[in-house]
Amino acid sequence: MAVLQEVLVEQLQDLLHAEGQLVKALPKMSKAAHDPKMKQAFQTHLEETKGQVERLKQVFELLGTRAKARPCKAMQGLVEEGQETIAEGKEKEEVAADLALAVAAQKIEHYEIAGYGSVRTIAEQLGNQKVAKLLAQTLTEEEKTDKLITQLCAPLLQEASRETGDEEE
Ligand SMILES: [Fe+2]
Structure with a gap:
């Protein structure tokens, strides 16, 4: 049990850092979106x-451990990519910029879905239903x-395929 609990806590520390980065990134993404x-x-x-x-933080408390963030390099990279997408979007058609931004956002969501799916499973294995x-x-x-x-x-996507005249090629 101690081993699993340790894995769980490490992964939660990673997620805490990931979420903290997103709190800073999402306002920029919202500002950049045209739609x-x-x-x-x-x-x-x-x-x-x-x-x-x-x-x-509530989960850390339930586990009786300090809410400590551990640098999440993956989210750092995803957020950096998102920032690049925003910068490049300024030179693009609005619809193209928004679609690229959506891709960046979905990559972030999928990373989080993977992370939370895993920690939930570990919490279930530990029999900690509250945390799960x-x-x-x-x-x-x-x-x-x-x-x-x-x-x-x-x-x-509809709009973009009209605008670029993809069907005329
Ligand atoms: Fe999240």
Whole structure:
């Protein structure tokens, strides 16, 4: 049990750092998005993300350990890519910039979905239902955000394929 608990705590420290980085990145992503719905989606997820940080702190407390963040290099890289996407987007058509931003956001969500899926499974294995339930709540929020971005991209994809005249080639 001690071994599993250690793995769980390490992974939670990684996620705490990841979420902290997102709290800083999401306002920039919201500002960069042109589509009002996408702008709003990032704003909503920012509020959710702040709640996820609090939820993680609650989990650390339930596990009787200090809420310590451990540098998450993967999220650092994803956020850096996101910033590049924002910078490059300034030279692009609005719809193209938004689609690229959506890709960056979905890569981030998928990383989080992987992370929370794993920690939830470990918590279940440890028989810690309270912790597993809290982590499952965050997992659901990440999955919902991912699906929402997919939905928001559908009209943008239509628009982009018209604008570029892809069918005329
Ligand atoms: Fe998150």
